[in-house]
Each structure stands twice: as C-alpha cells, then as structure tokens.
Amino acid sequence: MRRCLNIWKGSKNLGGAGGHPCLRVFSDSAVFHLMVSYPPTCVSDKKSSNLELDGCVGVRQLGSVLKRRRWIVRRKLEDWKTSDIAAALRIDERTVYRWWSLYRKYGWEGLAVRSKAPHTYWRTPQATVELILKLRRKWNWGPCKIEGYLKNHALGEVAVIAGHTTIHKILNQHGLNNPISKPRKVWGKRRFQRPYSNNLWQSDFKMTDSDEWMISFLDDHSRFVPGSETHYNPTGEHAIHLLKNCIRQYGKPDQILTDQGTQFHPARGDLSTFTEFCSGNGIEHIKASIRRPSTIGKIEAFHKAYDCESWMFKTHQQFIHYWNYERPHQGIGYQYPANTYFRDLKTLTDVSG
Numbered sequence: 001m002r003r004c005l006n007i008w009k010g011s012k013n014l015g016g017a018g019g020h021p022c023l024r025v026f027s028d029s030a031v032f033h034l035m036v037s038y039p040p041t042c043v044s045d046k047k048s049s050n051l052e053l054d055g056c057v058g059v060r061q062l063g064s065v066l067k068r069r070r071w072i073v074r075r076k077l078e079d080w081k082t083s084d085i086a087a088a089l090r091i092d093e094r095t096v097y098r099w100w101s102l103y104r105k106y107g108w109e110g111l112a113v114r115s116k117a118p119h120t121y122w123r124t125p126q127a128t129v130e131l132i133l134k135l136r137r138k139w140n141w142g143p144c145k146i147e148g149y150l151k152n153h154a155l156g157e158v159a160v161i162a163g164h165t166t167i168h169k170i171l172n173q174h175g176l177n178n179p180i181s182k183p184r185k186v187w188g189k190r191r192f193q194r195p196y197s198n199n200l201w202q203s204d205f206k207m208t209d210s211d212e213w214m215i216s217f218l219d220d221h222s223r224f225v226p227g228s229e230t231h232y233n234p235t236g237e238h239a240i241h242l243l244k245n246c247i248r249q250y251g252k253p254d255q256i257l258t259d260q261g262t263q264f265h266p267a268r269g270d271l272s273t274f275t276e277f278c279s280g281n282g283i284e285h286i287k288a289s290i291r292r293p294s295t296i297g298k299i300e301a302f303h304k305a306y307d308c309e310s311w312m313f314k315t316h317q318q319f320i321h322y323w324n325y326e327r328p329h330q331g332i333g334y335q336y337p338a339n340t341y342f343r344d345l346k347t348l349t350d351v352s353g
Helices: 065-077 082-089 093-111 126-139 143-153 164-173 236-250 273-280 293-312 316-325 337-343
Strands: 023-028 031-036 200-207 213-219 227-231 255-258 284-287
Touching: 065 082, 065 093, 082 093, 126 143, 126 164, 143 164, 200 236, 200 293, 213 236, 213 293, 227 236, 227 316, 236 273, 255 293, 273 284, 293 316, 316 337
Parallel strands: 200 255, 255 284
Antiparallel strands: 023 031, 200 213, 213 227
C-alpha cells in the first residue's frame, strides 16, 4: 500500500535543500505523489507506523536491530545516498557502509544479529584463587596490593597472574570484600620522592593503642624504616638515641624532615637539641609547615599502616620486619622497601659519637 500526498504541480523534490532525506517525489499524470519511506526515527503517526510503505516497514516494526539493517540495505538498493540514510537514522555513515558491504558479501544472512558473548569463558586457575584468598585472609591486602604481589613476587608460586578487577570479583564471591563507607580524604596534590636512598629521612612521633609513643625514621625514596622504637615519653633525647643507632647501622642521611613538634622545634624558637645534633653531623634538618601533615605524608602513611596491621604481630619489631621485607608498597611499584633501599643506596657514611 502506498500513502500519497497531493502536492502542487511543479514541485520537484521535497527531500532537497531544507527537506527531509526520506521524502521522494514521483509524477503520475497531472498529480505528483509523494511517497514516504519511513525510517525508524522519522514516524510518530500510529496509523502509518503499521503500514508497509514501498517495501519498507513501519517504525514500530523496525525496532529490532535486524529490521533496521534491512531498511538500510533496501534504501541502498533504491539508490539512496549514504548520507541521506545516515541522516534519516541519525547514525554514522560508516555504519551504513559496514552493513551494505556485509550484504554485498554474504547477502541477507550477513545482516543477522550475532551474539557478542565470548566463545570461551576464562576461569582463573584454582591455584591463583587459593593464593589470593590466602593473602587476603593473612594480611588483609586489597586487590591492587595482591596484584602487585602476584606480578613481582609470586612468579614461582602460580602460573597465571590475575588483575585487580578479577581479584576484586574473587573476593566478592567469597565474602571477603569490605568496602569503605565513604571516599577517602585526599591531602594535597603535589607529590615528591627523592632520587636515591639516604637522601632524605622522614621522622615523627605517634601515640599507639598501648598508650606508648612510637618514634620512627623512614627513608623517603624507598619507604624503608631504618629504625623505630616505642617509649613512654616523647622526648628529643629518644629521637637522637634512635637516630644514632640508625646511622651506625645504615649510614647518615643528607636531610631529615620532621614536623614542628616540641621534640624537634622548641616553642621559644631556639634551636632544639635534635637540630644541633643533626647540624653537628652534617645533616640538614628540615621542618614542615604548621598544619601540613601531607608534607610528611610518607611517615603518616606508615603510621596508618601500623594502626591497621600491627595487631597481627606479637612485637613491634616483627611489624617493622614485615614492613621492610614482606609487605609490597604501592608507591614503589609494589616492591619490598628493603629491596629498593639497598638497590639504590649510594654509600654508607658513619658518624662517630
């Protein structure tokens, strides 16, 4: 059935400039008939949508992908321009070319809708799954840290390395995922890292859950902790005593970065005993600005890990050994801090006294 519109004699083409590309004009004696070929996006008339128009199908019957493809081919067989077909369907011209080439190569069967599901489903080997669950239950690591461990330290244990997305799915399947209640707060945008070991150490005091004060030194480049102790009182003398032991074992750093606590910066503004010790041994003491914890963010991250993971160890030094030799660190490509520290260490320089 054809739906025709009577138009004024002399009209040539309503699909030209300013017209719709789906409108085509044919002459029949004294009256011009306008045949309308409806693409899926051009018809809103409920009656006309159920009519077959010049070999075409109404919009409601063109809802499926297959019928849209057939509509494209039929218009190409009628010598429609590719740009007109693309404009009528509001699609890219490359889509029209693709389905037209498939039709020319395979016929109408080439337009069939094929499933995009993979032919084979990849399953993570059971050995990898068991190692992932073991690391999660033992150390409570997240997907990214587990992925880093598998890539850098588990090549001999498993044959297949899983990505963090797959690891996250595995943890969900076994009920081991503990999502955070709200997004983490980000402090600062500027990040820095010294080029080699012993170039800069960060230091700070922290109150532990056992009501003791922990003083630690952390290498800025490798995140290696050369020394950490707990005391009942946070004094500058304890910091100096620990620094002497660290220097005797690992050499002295070029600089030490601390906050402006009274152990490192007296309230009266004079030089502290800690600063005098550093200056007397050729170490530059740098103090962070007030209320800028992100400046010593690496030692703060160490404190956060201590709060979350130290409960798994009987003694303080067991946790320090775990941090240096067994715990992959994200900031250094999930390498162990000890490996990075000794690899990038230039020289060991001792300080007498």
